[in-house]
Amino acid sequence: MAVREPLPEGxxxxxxxxRRRRRAEERRERNRYLLxxxxxxxxxxxxxxxxxxxxxxxxxxxxxxVIAHLVHLLFFGKLAGAILYSVSMxxxxxxxxxxxxxxxxxxxxxxxxxxAAVGMYVYAIYSTPLVALIPLISLWFGxxxxxxxxxxxxxxxxxxxxxxYNGVRSxxxxxxxxxxxxxAGERAxxxxxxxxxxxxxxxxxxxxxxxxGLVGMFIxxxxxxxxxxxxxxxxxxxxxxxxxxxxxxxxxxxxxVFFRTVIEELRKRLAPWFxxxxxx
Amino acid sequence: xxxxxxTRQAKAAATHISKWYGDLEVxxxxxxxxxxxxxxxxxxxxxxxxxxxxxxxxxxxxxxDGTITLDGEVVTGPPANAAMVFQQFGLFPWxxxxxxxxxxxxxxxxxxxxxxxxxxxxxxxxGLKGFEDAFPDNLSGGMRQRVGIARALAVGPDxxxxxxxxxxxxxxxxxxxxxxxxxxxxxxxxxxxFVTHSIDEAITLADRIVVMKTKPGEVYHTFDVPIERPRTVxxxxxxxxxxxxxxxxxxxxxxxxxxxx
Numbered sequence: 001m002a003v004r005e006p007l008p009e010g011x012x013x014x015x016x017x018x019r020r021r022r023r024a025e026e027r028r029e030r031n032r033y034l035l036x037x038x039x040x041x042x043x044x045x046x047x048x049x050x051x052x053x054x055x056x057x058x059x060x061x062x063x064x065x066v067i068a069h070l071v072h073l074l075f076f077g078k079l080a081g082a083i084l085y086s087v088s089m090x091x092x093x094x095x096x097x098x099x100x101x102x103x104x105x106x107x108x109x110x111x112x113x114x115x116a117a118v119g120m121y122v123y124a125i126y127s128t129p130l131v132a133l134i135p136l137i138s139l140w141f142g143x144x145x146x147x148x149x150x151x152x153x154x155x156x157x158x159x160x161x162x163x164x165y166n167g168v169r170s171x172x173x174x175x176x177x178x179x180x181x182x183x184a185g186e187r188a189x190x191x192x193x194x195x196x197x198x199x200x201x202x203x204x205x206x207x208x209x210x211x212x213g214l215v216g217m218f219i220x221x222x223x224x225x226x227x228x229x230x231x232x233x234x235x236x237x238x239x240x241x242x243x244x245x246x247x248x249x250x251x252x253x254x255x256x257v258f259f260r261t262v263i264e265e266l267r268k269r270l271a272p273w274f275x276x277x278x279x280x
Numbered sequence: 281x282x283x284x285x286x287t288r289q290a291k292a293a294a295t296h297i298s299k300w301y302g303d304l305e306v307x308x309x310x311x312x313x314x315x316x317x318x319x320x321x322x323x324x325x326x327x328x329x330x331x332x333x334x335x336x337x338x339x340x341x342x343x344x345d346g347t348i349t350l351d352g353e354v355v356t357g358p359p360a361n362a363a364m365v366f367q368q369f370g371l372f373p374w375x376x377x378x379x380x381x382x383x384x385x386x387x388x389x390x391x392x393x394x395x396x397x398x399x400x401x402x403x404x405x406x407g408l409k410g411f412e413d414a415f416p417d418n419l420s421g422g423m424r425q426r427v428g429i430a431r432a433l434a435v436g437p438d439x440x441x442x443x444x445x446x447x448x449x450x451x452x453x454x455x456x457x458x459x460x461x462x463x464x465x466x467x468x469x470x471x472x473x474f475v476t477h478s479i480d481e482a483i484t485l486a487d488r489i490v491v492m493k494t495k496p497g498e499v500y501h502t503f504d505v506p507i508e509r510p511r512t513v514x515x516x517x518x519x520x521x522x523x524x525x526x527x528x529x530x531x532x533x534x535x536x537x538x539x540x541x
Contacts, residue, residue, distance in 0.1 A: 178370035181338055181358050182384040182435075192383065196374040273374045273415045 061243035070247035079232060083251065086228035089145070090217045093152025098209060100153065101160025102202060108161070109168025110194075126158040130216070134223045148220040148227075155216030159208035167201025168194065200274040203267040210259045214252065288315040291471040292337060292439055297346035299332055306332050307343070308496035314439075317469045321476055321486035323529070325537050329497025330475045331367075334443050337473060338364050350439065360388070362439040363432035367447055369424040371416040371431075377403065378412040381431045388435070402434035405464060422453035429461070433468075442474040446481065458484055459513045466510045479529050483507070484516045491529060493536035500536040503529060 045063050052062030061069070073079035104122065108115040125133075134151060141147040171194055179193050221230025229248055236244035267274065290313040299307040306329040314320050322330040335341050337348055339357045348355040350362065363384065371380050378399050385395045403412055406426040416424055425445055432440055446454040458481060465472065465485075476482055482489045486505050493500040507519050516522060 174366070174368055174370055175372060177340060178364075178366060178372075179387075181340055181364045182387055183358050183360065184387050188387050192372070192375075192387075196372070199374075271374065273417060 058240040058242055061246055065243050066246045066250060069241075069243040070250060073232070073244060073247055077232075079229075079248070079251070082227075082229045082232050083255075086217055086221065086230070087255070089148055089220070089228065090152060090213055093149050093216060094156050094209065094213050096149065097153035097156025097213065098160050098206060101157040101205065101209065102164050104157070105161040105164025105205070106168055106198070109165045109198075115165075122158070122161055126162065130154055130158075131219060131223075134219065138224055143225040147224050151220040151224070152213055152216040155212040155219075156209040159212055160202070160205035163201045163205030163208065164198060167198040167205075170201075171197040196271075200267065200271045203263060203271060206266075207260060207263045210263060211256065214256055214259075218252070288318075290314065291316045291318070292348070292350045292473070294333065294337065295347050295349070297333065297336060297343045297348070299329065299336065299341075299343050299345075305496040307336075308498050310346070310497065310499055312490060312499055314471055314473055315488075317471055319465060319472045319474065319485055319487045321474045321482035321489045322492060323476060323479065323482045323489050323533070324492030324497070324500075325477055325494055325533065327497075328492040328494040328537075330477075330492055331443055333492075333497070334364075334441050334473060334475050338362055338441050340364075359439070361437055362441060363435050363437035365425070365428050365432045365440070365442040365445045367444040369416070369421075369428045369448070371424055371427055373416055376413050376415055377408060377419075377427050377430075380416065380427055381434050384431060384435045398434045398436075399430075402430035405433065406430045406460070420453075421449040422457060425449060425457065429464075433464070437470060440470045440472045442472065444475050444477070447476075454481075455513055461485065462511055462513070479526055479533070480517075482529070483522060483525060484511070484513055489529065491532050491536060494538070501532050503532075 048063045050062075052060050052065065070079075104118070108119055108122070130151075133154070137147055137150055141150055175193055175197075176189065179189055184192065217228070218230050218233070221228045222234055226234055229252065233245060233248045236242075236248070292314040294310055294312045297307055297310040297312075298305065310329075310333060312333075322333065324330050332341070336343050337355070339348070339355045339359060339362075350359050372383065375383065381399045381402055382395050385398060390398075399412075403409060406429050408423065408426050408430065411419065411423065416427065419427070425448070428445065432442075446457050449457065462485060474482075474485060483505055489503045489505060491500045491503070492498065503525065505525065506521050507516055
């Protein structure tokens, strides 16, 4: 596999030709998929445009009009400020939710007694639609920033907890034995075996946490004090400004994709060995 | 003959070892001495407790009865001067080849400079030069076990414990690795306990073969391998003693597992 013996003259030439042909094939394949994506994009946007142009303004808007509204909202409306507010709340909730989630997941996975004591509540709350808890949270914490942060944190926390718990549970016993055989103590065991095993699960949990956190963000902004992007969404919906609504949705979509890309990059940095079988 | 007869000094010893898994007695009153600078093979069919015995020797699990000594001292946990090579390689997927090899030395607090030197030496010894930064998942089975062997050798152990190290690689690679292990061992002569269920592998590598009997696992008979060193895999197979010894051990294993020849 490693050692390449020098080939005789004519053969070296052949290898170069084979390599070049393979590269050309790969390039052609890449181009083909790029073309399909591009076509699909054109078709979808075109359909949107045509359908939007032929429907009532309060039902649907053509793509160009949505973009125009987006630009207008950004530069002359409240969208830029709303994005700043919503994203800060989201990031705050993400940090709190992940910290609590990772701690809880690790503790549940590593200490059976703790899992026995707490696990059932975690599963019970995880199985409850979190939206149903919002009136209660409002009752206890009001309608301000605190309540919003708690809601977003909860949405983030549960998927992270469950993923990390599963990660800690699935640490390979054979590798624990290897480390023991080489005289690893408890600290070395965490540093060299348990934490690295769990990192990919944490990232998976975070990735789900991001998706859920965005849900929590909107819900908190619509169901507690109207604020941020949720406020713009609700106001434009009430006023039948469909193009504005679509502009906000487009923004969230872009934000979602952005955060997921960041997480995926984070995974590549933190767990470069975990490339296979991780899906996307 | 490689082993000086008469005044053989025990490196490690198991005395009256018994081990139960639930209601099943996997090892029954096993006593065994491993001599200094000896290559010992524990040979037996699956389920004879040979891997369990090896893990007890390494202090990874406790026997229910009996004691293990290494250099005359009772073993209660994994000893510093013993190193194990694992059947399923036991490599950390998040560590590169270098980092895997360095791992035991990092745990031991060896100075960084010294670790780097030993890693380089061990990686080169097993023929993995150029793969220092590869992750295990990108290596073939044979290459992974080379990493496992390099990791064990790098710490410079007095006692090398090998748990069917070549059972998870293909037949061709297996023979290749046997040859390489022979030439490495004939240079350094650590004390080795090598677990296998292959008679051919045992004869090729060992100075002495301990055949184990099943249900419960017990030491059955012990055979010296009268084939001179240095050896090569091919030379061993062509040696006049090879055929008869193989035959004798085969019959012994059959008898030990309660079957007729």
